[in-house]
Amino acid sequence: MSWLRYIGKAIRNFHFRKIQVLISMSSVTVTIVAVVLVSVLLVERSARTAEENAYMNLGQIIEQVNANLELYVGGMQDVFTVAEKRIQQSPNLHGDVRLGDQMETILSTREDLVTMALFTQEGELVRNLPTNGMRKNTKLTEQNWFESALQYPNSLQFSPPHIQNLFKSDYRWVVSMSKLVQYNDGAQEKQGVLVMDFNFRTIDELSQRVSLGKKGYVYIIDNVGNIVYHPQQQLIYAGLKYENLEPVLNYSYGSYMDNLDGEKRLITIQTVRPAGWKIVGVAYADEFLTTRQELSQFLYGFLLVAIVIIMAVNIYVSAKISQPIQRLERSVQMVERGDFGTNVYVSGAYEVEQLSKRFNLMLRRIRELMDQIINEQEAKRKSELDVLQSQINPHFLYNTLNSVTRMAELGRNEEVVTTITSLSRFFRISLSKGDHIIPLRDELEHVRHYLIIQNIRFKNKFRYEIEAEEDILDALTLKLILQPIVENAIQHGIEPSPEPGLIRIRTLREGDLLNIVISDNGVGMDKERLAGLKAGKLRSESGSGVGVNNVQERIGLYYGKPYGLHYESEPEEGTTVTITLPLTVQDSNSREGGM
Amino acid sequence: MKQLSHLFRTGFAISLLIITAACTGAGDLPNDEDTIVIDMIVKMNRGDYWSTIQMGAEVAAKEYNVSLNVLAPENENDIQGQIQLMEDSIARRPDAIILAASDYEALGQVTDRTSYYDIPVISMDSEVASTKVKTYVGTNNYEAGQKAAERLMELTGGQGDIGIVNFVQGARNADQREEGFMDYAARFPGIRIVDVLYCGSDEELAYRLTREMIRQHPGLTGLVSLSAESSIGAGRAVEEAGLGPRFKMIAFDNPPEMLELLQEETVQAMVVQNPFNNGYMAVAAAVKAARGERLDDKIPTDTKLIDLDNMLWPEHQKLLFPFVK
Numbered sequence: 001m002s003w004l005r006y007i008g009k010a011i012r013n014f015h016f017r018k019i020q021v022l023i024s025m026s027s028v029t030v031t032i033v034a035v036v037l038v039s040v041l042l043v044e045r046s047a048r049t050a051e052e053n054a055y056m057n058l059g060q061i062i063e064q065v066n067a068n069l070e071l072y073v074g075g076m077q078d079v080f081t082v083a084e085k086r087i088q089q090s091p092n093l094h095g096d097v098r099l100g101d102q103m104e105t106i107l108s109t110r111e112d113l114v115t116m117a118l119f120t121q122e123g124e125l126v127r128n129l130p131t132n133g134m135r136k137n138t139k140l141t142e143q144n145w146f147e148s149a150l151q152y153p154n155s156l157q158f159s160p161p162h163i164q165n166l167f168k169s170d171y172r173w174v175v176s177m178s179k180l181v182q183y184n185d186g187a188q189e190k191q192g193v194l195v196m197d198f199n200f201r202t203i204d205e206l207s208q209r210v211s212l213g214k215k216g217y218v219y220i221i222d223n224v225g226n227i228v229y230h231p232q233q234q235l236i237y238a239g240l241k242y243e244n245l246e247p248v249l250n251y252s253y254g255s256y257m258d259n260l261d262g263e264k265r266l267i268t269i270q271t272v273r274p275a276g277w278k279i280v281g282v283a284y285a286d287e288f289l290t291t292r293q294e295l296s297q298f299l300y301g302f303l304l305v306a307i308v309i310i311m312a313v314n315i316y317v318s319a320k321i322s323q324p325i326q327r328l329e330r331s332v333q334m335v336e337r338g339d340f341g342t343n344v345y346v347s348g349a350y351e352v353e354q355l356s357k358r359f360n361l362m363l364r365r366i367r368e369l370m371d372q373i374i375n376e377q378e379a380k381r382k383s384e385l386d387v388l389q390s391q392i393n394p395h396f397l398y399n400t401l402n403s404v405t406r407m408a409e410l411g412r413n414e415e416v417v418t419t420i421t422s423l424s425r426f427f428r429i430s431l432s433k434g435d436h437i438i439p440l441r442d443e444l445e446h447v448r449h450y451l452i453i454q455n456i457r458f459k460n461k462f463r464y465e466i467e468a469e470e471d472i473l474d475a476l477t478l479k480l481i482l483q484p485i486v487e488n489a490i491q492h493g494i495e496p497s498p499e500p501g502l503i504r505i506r507t508l509r510e511g512d513l514l515n516i517v518i519s520d521n522g523v524g525m526d527k528e529r530l531a532g533l534k535a536g537k538l539r540s541e542s543g544s545g546v547g548v549n550n551v552q553e554r555i556g557l558y559y560g561k562p563y564g565l566h567y568e569s570e571p572e573e574g575t576t577v578t579i580t581l582p583l584t585v586q587d588s589n590s591r592e593g594g595m
Numbered sequence: 596m597k598q599l600s601h602l603f604r605t606g607f608a609i610s611l612l613i614i615t616a617a618c619t620g621a622g623d624l625p626n627d628e629d630t631i632v633i634d635m636i637v638k639m640n641r642g643d644y645w646s647t648i649q650m651g652a653e654v655a656a657k658e659y660n661v662s663l664n665v666l667a668p669e670n671e672n673d674i675q676g677q678i679q680l681m682e683d684s685i686a687r688r689p690d691a692i693i694l695a696a697s698d699y700e701a702l703g704q705v706t707d708r709t710s711y712y713d714i715p716v717i718s719m720d721s722e723v724a725s726t727k728v729k730t731y732v733g734t735n736n737y738e739a740g741q742k743a744a745e746r747l748m749e750l751t752g753g754q755g756d757i758g759i760v761n762f763v764q765g766a767r768n769a770d771q772r773e774e775g776f777m778d779y780a781a782r783f784p785g786i787r788i789v790d791v792l793y794c795g796s797d798e799e800l801a802y803r804l805t806r807e808m809i810r811q812h813p814g815l816t817g818l819v820s821l822s823a824e825s826s827i828g829a830g831r832a833v834e835e836a837g838l839g840p841r842f843k844m845i846a847f848d849n850p851p852e853m854l855e856l857l858q859e860e861t862v863q864a865m866v867v868q869n870p871f872n873n874g875y876m877a878v879a880a881a882v883k884a885a886r887g888e889r890l891d892d893k894i895p896t897d898t899k900l901i902d903l904d905n906m907l908w909p910e911h912q913k914l915l916f917p918f919v920k
Contacts, residue, residue: 137858137903161919163912165858171851173919204919215658226909232654234871234917237910238897 019325023318024311031310032303039299046295054283058212058268059255062281065210065218066270072202073158073274079110080156080177080196087118087194093127093183103129112199114174115167118183119193121150126183126192132167140166145176149193153180158275160226161200173200175228204229207279213287223276225249248280257285324348328356340367376557383554384436386547387480393430397423403457419456422449432479436558440507440514441473447482447505454490462494462501462520472509476584477516478558481551485518485565485577488548493522493575514583521574530569555581630662633881634684635693635874636677637720640667644823644848644870647917648720651874652693659882664689671796672763674698681705691715691881693732696723699767715884719877720870721768730890732877734868736768739898740775743819743845743866746900750843750863753783755816758808759791760801760829762822769793772821772847789815794825801828809836816842823848826865830856849901849915857903864902871917872896 083106090096107113107129117128123141125134140146145159159176174197181194203220207229210218220228225245227233235241244258248269255268264285271278324347334342343360347353400423407416429446432438444466451464486503494501501522508515525533533548548565555564559582569575635652639645649665656663666684668676674697684692685708692714696702703724709716710727718725720733747757759776762769773791780786789812794801801824809815809832818833820826826846830853833844846853846865856862873896880890905911 135855135858137860139907143907160909162909163907163916165854165907170920171854171916173916201919214660232875233913234651234869235654235875237913238869238872240872240875 019322020315020318023321024314027314028307028311032307035303035306039296039303043296043299050295055255055266058266058281058283061210061212062218062268062270062279065206065281066272066279068206069203069220069272069277069279070274072206073272073277075110076113076175076177076196076198077156077274079106079113080179080194082106083116083196084179084181084194087181087183091184092186093118094185100129110198112202114164114172114197114199115169116194116196117166118181119146119195121180121191121193126185128167130167130169132169134166135168138166143176145178145195146193149178149180149195155179156274158222158277160222160228161203164197172197173204174198175200175203207231210281212281212283215287216281216283218279218281219243220272220277220279221245221248223249223278228277248278252278255281321349321352324352324356328352328359332359335363340370379553380557383550383557386550387436387554399457400453407456415456419453422452425449426453430480436479437476438479439473440468440475440477440516443477443479443482444468444473444505444507446480447486450483450486451503454486458490458495462490462503464503464505466505468507469509472507472514472583474585475514475581477514477581478554481555481579482516482518484548484551485579489518489520489522489575489577493520493524495522497522509583512583514581516579516581517576518579519574519576524571524573524575525567525569526571530567533567551579555579630660631691631882631885632662632689633664633691633693633878633885634687634689635663635665635719635877636680636684637665637667637695638671638677638697640669642823643850643918644868647870648695648874648877650917651871651876652878653874654871655875655878655882659879661878661882663878668697671697674701678702678705681709685709685712685714688712689714690885691717693717693719693877693881694723694728695720695733696767697721697763698765699770700724700765715881717877717881717884720873721766723767729884730880730892730894732880732894733873733896734768734898735893735895736771737775737778738895739847739866739868740772740777740821741779742775742898742900743772743821743847743864744776744779746864746902747817747819747843747845748780748783748786750845751786751817754785756787756789756812756814757817757819758789758805758812758815760805760818760820760825761791761793762796762825764793769821776819776821792825794822794828796822796824798824798828798831801825802831803828805829805832806836809833809838818842818844819847820844821847823850823853826850826862827852830862834859834861851916854906854915857901857906860903864900867899867901867911867914869896869898869914871914 083103086099086102087093090099093099103116107116115128115130115132118126119140120126123146128134143159144162145157148157148159157178159178161173161175164172164174164176176195176197178193178195180191183190183192207218207220208231212218217231219230222228225248227236230236230243232241236243242260244260247256247258248267251269252271253269255266258265258267266281266283266285268281268283269278270281331342340363343363400419404416404419404423407419426446426449429438429442429449432442448464448466451466455462455464482505486505489503490501494503499521501520504517504519506517506519508517552565563580563582566578566580567575568578633656635649637645637648645667652663652665655661666680668680670676677697678701681692681694681702682705685705692709694702694706694716696706696718699722706716706718706723706725707727715729716725716727718728718731718733722728722731722733751757757780759773761773764770777788780788790808792801792804792808794804801820805818805820805828815838818829820829826848827850830844830846833842834856840860844856844862846856846862849865849867853862853865857865876894876896880894883890899911899914901911901915906915
C-alpha cells in the first residue's frame with residue numbers, strides 16, 4: 001500500500017519541467033523511437049528473409065516430389081518400352097510362349113504393375129497378363145487410355161488414375177500407360193493398343209506424405225486439368241471445394257500467390273515431364289508467414305521490456321540527479337526562512353556535491369558576516385555612548401571651570417574671556433546637533449579651541465600649529481577624533497617633558513586619502529609602549545573620556561579596516577600620529593544644511 | 596537515500612507488473628487458435644463406409660486444426676456400448692461431439708445430458724431423438740429411399756412384386772429410407788411390396804433371408820436393399836438364383852461386390868451416399884458449433900444413383916472407391 005501512496009504523491013508532485021521528468025521523458029522518447037525503428041526494420045528484414053526461405057523451401061519440397069515422381073514414372077516408362085519392343089519383335093503374338101514368359105518376368109519384377117494387355121483398335125482383347133477373364137460392360141473403348149492411344153499414335157499416353165474394371169480381379173486404382181503398337185498375328189502385321197496398368201498407390205502415398213505446414217497440401221493434375229491426386233478430391237467433386245486451375249495450367253513451373261476465398265495461398269508448380277502432370281504445392285500464407293507475426297510479437301515484448309528497463313534506469317538516474325538538487329532546494333528554503341544554522345551536506349553527482357559545498361561555504365560566510373555585523377553594531381553603540389559621554393566631558397569641564405575661577409580671582413579677565421569663549425565653541429562643535437560626521441573645518445576648529453583652553457590651563461607650556469589646505473577643509477571627517485589624540489599628546493608627551501612643547505596638526509591629501517598628522521615633541525614612547533598602544537591595551541583612566549582606542553574603533557567601524565591611526569614614536573623625540581581617512585567631500589547643499 | 600531506494604523499488608515493482616502483463620497478454624494470443632478437441636462416436640469401427648467417414652473427418656480436422664478422436668463400439672447393434680462411449684466422452688469434456696446414433700431413441704437421453712456441460716453435439720449419418728443436437732449432417736435418407744424407388748419403378752415399369760431388405764428396425768436412417776421408398780412406391784398401384792426384411796447389418800442373414808424370400812415369392816420382379824450389408828447378402832442370393840434380366844435390383848452404398856454385380860448387370864443401380872463428405876461436413880459443423888456459431892438444422896449431403904452408364908465417371912470412381920489399395 002505504501003507504494004500506492006507514493007504514486008499518489010508522485011502524481012501530485014508532477015511537474016513537466018522537473019529535471020527528473022525532463023530526463024526521463026526525453027530519454028524514454030529517444031529510446032522508444034530508436035527501439036521501434038530498429039524493431040520495425042528488424043521485423044521487416046527478418047520477415048522478408050523468412051518469406052524468401054519459405055518460398056525456397058516450398059520450391060525445394062515440390063522439386064523433391066517431382067524428382068521422385070519423375071523417377072517413378074520414368075521407371076514405368078522403361079518397363080513399357082521394353083515390353084513394346086519385345087512385342088514388336090515377336091513373330092506370332094498368340095503362339096509365342098517365350099514372350100509370355102518374358103512378360104511374366106517383367107510383371108513379377110514390378111510389384112506395382114497390375115496388368116498388361118493388348119487390344120485391337122476395335123477393343124477386342126488380343127492377349128493379357130495375368131490371364132484373367134474379362135468382365136462384361138467394361139466400356140474400354142470409351143476409356144481415356146484407349147481413346148488417347150488412338151488419338152496420339154506415336155507417343156506413350158498416361159491416363160489419370162482410374163478404376164481398372166477390365167479383368168476379373170479386385171477393383172484397383174491404376175494409372176494406365178497406353179500406346180498404339182505394331183504386332184504380328186501369325187503372318188499379318190497389325191496395330192493394337194498396348195496398355196499397362198500401374199497401381200496408383202505409390203503415387204498416392206508419395207503425394208499424401210508431402211506436408212506443407214499444417215493445412216498445406218500437394219495435388220496433381222494432368223495436362224488438361226483432370227485431377228490425378230487431390231487430398232480433397234471428393235469435396236471438389238461434390239462442389240464443396242474449388243481449386244483454381246486456370247493459372248496452374250498456364251504455368252509449367254514457378255510459383256505465385258493465389259487468393260482463394262480470402263485466404264492467401266502460395267502455389268508452387270512443377271511438371272512431371274514423362275506424364276505431363278503438374279505437381280501443385282499449396283501452402284497457406286498465414287502458416288508460413290506466422291514467422292512475421294511471431295517476430296513482431298517477440299519484438300513487441302522486447303520493446304516493452306526495454307522500455308520498462310530504460311524507464312527504471314531513467315527514474316533511478318534522474319532521481320539520483322534531481323533528488324540532491326531538491327534537497328538542496330529545501331535547504332535553501334530553510335535558509336530563506338532565516339534558519340542559518342542549517343548545514344547542508346548533499347551527496348550525489350559531483351556537480352551537486354560541489355554546489356552543496358559552495359553553498360555551505362557561503363552559508364558559513366553569511367553566518368560570520370552576521371556575527372560580525374552584530375559585534376560591530378554593539379561596538380558602534382558602545383563607542384557612540386562614549387562619544388556622547390565625551391560630548392559632555394564633565395572632567396574636562398570641571399578642570400576648565402576650575403582654572404577659569406582661578407583666573408578670575410587673579411583678575412586675568414582677558415584669559416577668562418578667551419577660555420570661556422573657546423569652551424563654548426568647543427562644546428558647540430562637540431554637540432554639533434548630534435551629527436557624527438562633520439567637516440574637517442569644524443573638527444580642526446574643535447581641536448583648536450581645545451588647544452586654546454589647554455594652553456591657558458598649562459600656562460603656555462606648549463605651542464601649537466594647525467595647518468590645513470584650504471581646499472580640503474570641506475572634506476568630511478568623523479567627529480571628535482583629533483581631540484583624544486591631542487589630549488594624549490599633552491598628557492603623555494608634553495606634560496612630562498621639561499622642554500617647551502610643540503603640537504603640530506597638518507592635513508595632507510594623498511590621492512583619495514585624507515591624512516591628518518598630529519605630531520608632538522614630547523617624551524615619546526619606547527617600543528613596548530608603542531606596541532601596547534597599537535594593540536589598544538593602553539587606556540588612560542584619567543583622560544577626558546574618549547580614548548585613542550575609541551578613535552581607532554570608530555574609524556574602523558565607519559570607514560573600514562584600512563583606515564585608522566598610525567603611530568610613530570621615538571623616546572625623547574616625540575610622537576607622530578597619522579589619521580588616515582577616505583577623502584569625502586560633502587556637496588555644498590547638504591553642507592549648508594548641515595552647518 | 597531511503598527515498599531513493601523506495602523509488603527504485605517502486606520502479607522495479609511496476610516493471611515486473613508490466614512484464615507479467617505483457618507475458619500473459621502475449622500468452623493469450625495463441626490460445627484463440629488452439630486446437631479444438633472433437634470426439635466422433637460412430638456405429639462401427641470397421642467397414643469402408645465408416646473408414647471413409649473417418650477419412651473425410653480427418654481431412655477436415657487437418658484443415659480446421661482439430662484434434663479428432665474417432666470412437667466406435669465393436670458392433671453396430673451394440674447400443675449400450677455406444678451410450679457408454681458417450682458417457683466417457685462427456686466426462687472428458689471435448690469441445691464438441693459428433694454422434695452417429697445406432698438407435699434413434701436409446702441415445703436420446705445421453706445426448707440430452709451434453710447440454711449440462713455445454714458440449715455441442717452434431718448428429719451425423721443417423722439422427723438421434725434429442726433436441727440438444729445442433730445440426731444433422733448426413734444423407735437425406737427419405738430422399739435416398741425415394742431415389743431408389745424412382746429408379747426401380749422406371750426399371751419395372753411400375754408393375755410387379757417387390758421385396759425390401761432393410762438393416763436395423765429402429766435405426767432412424769433405415770426407417771427413413773424405407774419410408775421414402777414406400778411413399779414413392781405407393782404412387783404405383785401395380786406395385787406390391789411382398790416383404791420387408793431386417794438383416795441387422797449381417798450379410799449372412801441378409802443372404803439367407805433374401806434366398807428365402809425369392810423362394811417364397813417366385814413372381815418377384817424387383818428388390819431393393821437399403822444398406823451395404825443387406826446389399827451384399829441380397830446381391831449374392833439374387834446372383835445365385837439367376838433370375839435373369841427381368842429381375843431388377845437396386846442396392847445401397849458401394850461395397851466392391853456391388854460394383855461387380857453392377858458390371859454383371861445383376862444389380863441395375865446403386866444409391867451411393869457420400870460418407871467422405873459426411874465426415875468432412877460433420878467436423879466442419881462441429882468446429883462451428885464449438886465456436887458458438889449458429890448452424891442450420893440440417894446439413895444434407897448428396898446421394899448419387901450409380902448405374903452402368905455413369906459408374907466410370909471420374910467423380911463417381913472416387914465416390915465408389917474412396918481408398919487407393
